[in-house]
Amino acid sequence: MAQKKVTALTAIFLLSLIAIFILHRLGLKPIIPFLESSPSLVYLEKKKEQGKAGERTKLVITLQNKTKSTWASQGKNPVYLSYHLFNQRHQLLQFDNERFQLPRPLKPGEEIVLNVHLRNPLQPGTYFLKFDLVKEGLFWFKDKGFKPKVIKLEILPLSFPEDKKPWTIKASPLTKLEFSSPEYFSLWQLIRLTWQKNRVSFLLDQEKVSGFKAGLNYPQIWLRDSTVFLPVVSYLYPSPFLKSWLEAHLSFQQPDGALFDWLDENGQRGKNTTETDQESSAVQAAYLVSQLIGQEWLSTPIKGEKLIERLERALRFVLQNRWSTKYNLVQGAHTIDWGDVDLIDPNQQAIITDERTKWTVDIYDQAMFYLACQNISHLWSQLKAKEKSQFWAKIAHQVKRNTHKWLWDERRGYFIIHRHNSSWSHPFPEEDIFPVGGNIMAILAGLASPLQAESILSVLFQRKAKYNLPTVSATLLPPYPPQTFKHPLVDEAFEYQNGGQWDWWGGRAVLALFQHGHSLKAKQSLAEIIAQIRQNRGLFEWATKDGVAQGSDYFTASAGALGQALIEGYLGVDLTSNNLRLCPRVGQDSVKIHLYQPSTGQFVAYAYQYQKPGTISFLYNSSLIGQGFIQLLLPLEMKGRKLRVLLDGQPINFQLLTQGEDIYLQIHSDYREHLLEVILVDN
Numbered sequence: 001m002a003q004k005k006v007t008a009l010t011a012i013f014l015l016s017l018i019a020i021f022i023l024h025r026l027g028l029k030p031i032i033p034f035l036e037s038s039p040s041l042v043y044l045e046k047k048k049e050q051g052k053a054g055e056r057t058k059l060v061i062t063l064q065n066k067t068k069s070t071w072a073s074q075g076k077n078p079v080y081l082s083y084h085l086f087n088q089r090h091q092l093l094q095f096d097n098e099r100f101q102l103p104r105p106l107k108p109g110e111e112i113v114l115n116v117h118l119r120n121p122l123q124p125g126t127y128f129l130k131f132d133l134v135k136e137g138l139f140w141f142k143d144k145g146f147k148p149k150v151i152k153l154e155i156l157p158l159s160f161p162e163d164k165k166p167w168t169i170k171a172s173p174l175t176k177l178e179f180s181s182p183e184y185f186s187l188w189q190l191i192r193l194t195w196q197k198n199r200v201s202f203l204l205d206q207e208k209v210s211g212f213k214a215g216l217n218y219p220q221i222w223l224r225d226s227t228v229f230l231p232v233v234s235y236l237y238p239s240p241f242l243k244s245w246l247e248a249h250l251s252f253q254q255p256d257g258a259l260f261d262w263l264d265e266n267g268q269r270g271k272n273t274t275e276t277d278q279e280s281s282a283v284q285a286a287y288l289v290s291q292l293i294g295q296e297w298l299s300t301p302i303k304g305e306k307l308i309e310r311l312e313r314a315l316r317f318v319l320q321n322r323w324s325t326k327y328n329l330v331q332g333a334h335t336i337d338w339g340d341v342d343l344i345d346p347n348q349q350a351i352i353t354d355e356r357t358k359w360t361v362d363i364y365d366q367a368m369f370y371l372a373c374q375n376i377s378h379l380w381s382q383l384k385a386k387e388k389s390q391f392w393a394k395i396a397h398q399v400k401r402n403t404h405k406w407l408w409d410e411r412r413g414y415f416i417i418h419r420h421n422s423s424w425s426h427p428f429p430e431e432d433i434f435p436v437g438g439n440i441m442a443i444l445a446g447l448a449s450p451l452q453a454e455s456i457l458s459v460l461f462q463r464k465a466k467y468n469l470p471t472v473s474a475t476l477l478p479p480y481p482p483q484t485f486k487h488p489l490v491d492e493a494f495e496y497q498n499g500g501q502w503d504w505w506g507g508r509a510v511l512a513l514f515q516h517g518h519s520l521k522a523k524q525s526l527a528e529i530i531a532q533i534r535q536n537r538g539l540f541e542w543a544t545k546d547g548v549a550q551g552s553d554y555f556t557a558s559a560g561a562l563g564q565a566l567i568e569g570y571l572g573v574d575l576t577s578n579n580l581r582l583c584p585r586v587g588q589d590s591v592k593i594h595l596y597q598p599s600t601g602q603f604v605a606y607a608y609q610y611q612k613p614g615t616i617s618f619l620y621n622s623s624l625i626g627q628g629f630i631q632l633l634l635p636l637e638m639k640g641r642k643l644r645v646l647l648d649g650q651p652i653n654f655q656l657l658t659q660g661e662d663i664y665l666q667i668h669s670d671y672r673e674h675l676l677e678v679i680l681v682d683n
Contacts, residue, residue: 038145038146038147039066039145039146039147040146040147040148040149041063041064041065041066041067041133041141041146042061042062042063042081042131042132042133042148042149043061043062043063043064043149044059044060044061044062044131044149044151045059045060045061045062046059046060046151047150047151047152048151048152048153048154049118049151049152049153049154050153050154050155050156051118051120051153051154051155051156052120052155052156052157052158052159053120053121053122053123053124053155053156053157053158053186053189054120054122054158054186054189054190054193054537054538055120055158055193056117056118056119056120056553057117057118057120057153058115058116058117058118059115059116059117059118059151060113060114060115061081061113061114061116061131062111062112062113062114063081063102063106063111063112063113063114063133064110064111065106065107065108065109065110065111066108066109066146067108068108069108070105070106070107070108071102071105071106071133072105073101073102073103073104073105073106074101077135077136077137077138078101078102078135078136079102079106079133079134079135079136080099080100080101080102080133080134080136081099081100081102081114081116081131081132081133082096082097082098082099082100082131082132082133082134083097083129083130083131083132083148084097084129084130084132084148085097085121085127085128085129086127086128086129086130087125087126087127087128088125088126088127088128090128093127094535097119098118098119098536098549099134099136100114100116102114118153119536119537119538120153120155120537121153121155121537122186122189122190122533122534122537123155123182123186123534124155124156124157125155126152126153126154126155127152127153127154127155128150128151128152128153129150129151129153130148130149130150131148131149131150131151132146132148133146158189158190158193160189160192162174162175162176163176167592167594167605167607168594168605169594169605169606169607169619169620169621169673170605170621170673171603171621171623172594172596172603173596173598173603174594174596174603175235175236175594175595175596176592176593176594177571177591177592177593177594177595178591178592178593179589179590179591180589180590180591181589183527183530183531183534184530184566184570186530186534187530187533187562187566188563188566190533190538190539190559191232191539191559191562191563191566192236193554194539194554194555194556194558194559195212195229195233195236195237195556195559197216197554198212198213198214198215198216198554198556199211199212199237199241200212200213200221200265201240202265204248204263204265204267205251205267207244207247207248207251208240208244209221209244209245209247209248209265210237210240210241210244210245211226211241211244211245212226212229212233212241212245212556213556214262214552214555214556214557215541215551215552215553215554215555215556215557216552216553216554217541217551217552217553218262218552219264219265220262220263220264220268220270221245221248221249221262221263221264222261222262223249223259223260223261223262223278223281223282223285224261224277224278224281225556225557225560226245226246226281226285226556227281227282227284227285227288228504228556228557228560228561228564229556229557229559229560229561229563229564230242230285230288230289230560231288231560231563231564231567231568231574232559232560232563232564232567233560234288234292234597234599235567235595235596235597236598237598238598238599239289239292239293239598239599242289242292242293242599243289243293243297246282246285246286246289247300247302247307248263249263249282250282250302250307250310250311250314251302251303252269253310253313253314254317256317256320256321257279257313257314257315257316257317257320258271258278258279258314258317258321259271259278259279259282259314259317260278261275261278272340272351272352273333273351273352273353274332274333274335274340274341274342274350274351274352274353274357275332275333275335275338275339275340275365276318276322276330276331276332276365276368276369277338277364277365277368279314279315279317279318279372280315280318280365280368280369280371280372281368281372282311282314283311283314283315283372283375283376284368284371284372284375286298286307286308286311286375286379287375287376287378287379290379290382291576291577291579292576292577292597292599292600293577293599293600294577295379295382295383298379298383308379308380308383311376311379312376312388315369315372315373315376315392318330318369319395324359324361324421326421327361327402327406327419327421328398328402329361329365329366329399329402329403329406330361330365330366330369330399331359331360331361331365331421332359332360332361332362332365333353333357333358333359333360334357334358334359334360334418334420335362335497336475336476336480336485336490336497336498337362337363337364337417337435337436337437337438337475337476337497338364338435338437338438338441338475338497338505339490339496339497339498340497341485341487341489341490341496341497342357342358342485342487343358343484343485343486344356344357344358344486345486345487346486346487346488346491347487350486350487358420358421358422358424359420359421359422360418360419360420360421361406361407361418361419361421362407362417362418362435362438363403363407363415363416363417363418363435363438363439363441363442364435364437364438364441366399366403366407366442366447367403367438367441367442367444367445367447368441368445369399370396370399370400370403370445370446370447371444371445371446371447373392373393373395373396373399374392374393374396374445374446376392377389377390377391377392377393377396380392399447400447403415403442403447406419407419408452409431412431412432412434412459413455413456413458413459414434414435414439414455414456414459415435415438415439415442415448415452415456416430416431416433416435417430417431417433417435417438426484428481432478433476433477433478433479433480434459434460434463434476434477434478435475435476436460436472436474436475436476436477436505436509437475437502437505439456439459439460440456440460440505440508440509440512441508442456443456443457443512443516444508444511444512444515450516453512453516454516454660457509457512457513457516457518457521460472460477460509461521463477463478464477467545468545469501469545470501470528470531470532470546470547471501471503471506471525471528471529471532471547472506472509472510472525472528472529473501473502473503473505473506473507473509473529473532473543474499474500474501474506474545475497475499475500475501475502475505476497476498476499477499478493478499479493479494479495479498479499480493480498480499481493485498494544494545495544495550496542496550496551499545500542500543500544500545500550501532501542501543501544501545501547502541502542502543502558503529503533503539503540503555503558503561503562504555504557504558504560504561505561506525506529506561506562507529507558507560507561507562507563507564507565508561508564508565509525510522510525510526510529510562510565510569511561511564511565511568511569513525513569514565514568514569514570514572514585515569516659516660517658517659517660517661517662518660518661518662519585519587519633519661519662520661521661522565522569522570522585523570523587526562526565526566526569526570529562532547535547536548536549538553538554539553539554539555539558539559539562540552540553540555540558541555541558567595569585570585570586571584571585571586571591571593572584572585572586572631572633573593573595573604575595575597575602575604575622575624576600576602577597577600577602578624578626579624580604580622580624580628580671581628582604582606582620582622582628582630582631582671583630583631583632583633583664584606584608584618584631584632584633585633585662586608586610586633587610587633587635587636588610588635589608589610590608590609590610591606591607591608592605592606592607592608593605593606601623602622602623602624603622603623604620604621604622604623604624604671605620605621605622606618606619606620606621607619607620610635613637613680614635614637614638614641614679614680615677615678615679615680616632616635616638616676616677616678616679617675617676617677618632618675618676618677618678619673619674619675619676620671620673620674620676621671621672621673621674622671622672623671624671625671626670626671627668627669627670627671628668628669628671629666629667629668629669630666630667630668630669630676631657631664631665631666632664632665632666632676632678633662633663633664634656634662634663634664634665634678637680638678638680639663640663641680641682642680642681642682643665643678643679643680643681644678644679644681645665645667645676645677645678645679646675646676646677646679647667647669647674647675647676647677648674648675649675649677652667653667653668654666654667655667665678
């Protein structure tokens, strides 16, 4: 009896297979769908690919709509192509990854070929990617019985020519950073890759211009973006990349002194007139460059006018055309903190002022202008122009006094976002919005007092926790309510400049934390930013509240701000042609650095190593002639303990300095090659 049942079942199975075969040949769907093997909607051109860490790998992928519904390409619940990331052992590393949008709706029975650029992981190794479709907010297609397709991805290390050269403490035209932390190293490699991707050189009015685009989505050289990354770029590129783009910007200066925001290789120029930071950015950039290549550069003629005189005219443009007589402060359009999108318009007009513009005095513009006034005062002093130096020092003092008077809120503990020039106001308490960018800029510019800086940083962490943000890169806490701004980029909370996460400002916040005695919080904050970067596998323009990358890829301002946090903050190096500040905040890590400036020929190198239970070995050397103070951040277990300090094996006098939560050991020394040892002696 059992044998007859088996025979019957076998016969039924064979007849079913024959029926499926016939139906398939006729182009009909099987009557018993569960007998059909799991279909796939995704087809890969290759099963294996290879790429470098942090780069982008091109894949050709075909999608076939075998469902009964049209796949929407936008709107509510669109269909995206995406994947799940697995390691070499097929263990899940990251479930959600970048989404690839369909170029058009795809009807049942249609197919489409996509050329996608995959974001490579930042760590070398073997990975497996399971490609699937997702109906956003509802389901993955694998959960509906459709089979994902797998590709093997081999990621090779990202390397630069300098990586092949050995680290040395001696003089060498080499910039090389070695970290015990792989996260810091991968960040540094990504920073270098970002500049490599955006480096440009072209002829403009028969002059060679070299510089960096703002990102892959921005083919122009922007003034304020370039100013952000100048300090770090100086260790990697020669002087034309530091100065020629700025000279080009100044050559297009308007008769009233105004400067454009951007220029490109075709000589096209543009200005978002809603913002008032272009002229201040130019002066800050010129100050940084002059401290590297010398004050003689300030007398360079640009279309018959000295560079320093063009800088002066730029700031006078602000005084004469962007000045609020009501507050005696710089004014600009009602944007979002440091942003350039205005309140009124839903289109490209949102970056241009007109008769409808609502004018304000905001903290960001004051901080930028204050720093620029300080900078140009110093430049005129170097050029022995005493009266001009004093004039701009007086303007800086006036801006500081009036900013504290009108924008500092003692009860809230931060500078409010702005004050309106007119009686118009929002139907909500705008003062409750904490403008992160403007306040961080006030700290770095020296506009905030030390006590104000402490208060601002405290509020930053309070608001970060309150709004459940993954990093300190959030730019507005809380954002403006939905529909306050009309432009679709900022009409919702936590998007773009209305509260999005920008590492441009997160990196600067980390630098401020390091500089104001909060190294532990700075390292924790930097670790959070790096974790988000690794998840997104790139330096992007901004990210959503949940940390999803948005905007331009390989964004240079992000690279500049994070690079400065890494070099000036964590590694504690600030080098110019005639000055060196050496203040490593490495703690219990180990690093070897060799930083060389092609524009000055100067270098600084050190090897820092910590060994338990309490010994620091610090070998350092520099080409800089002279003497100065060297400071080392003491790890937690060495604070308040008896220490023995040796320089080249001999006891040396030292001081202990307290700043915020940090304690530094300080010695006075020249910058020639020495070995400093700090030993805990009361174990």
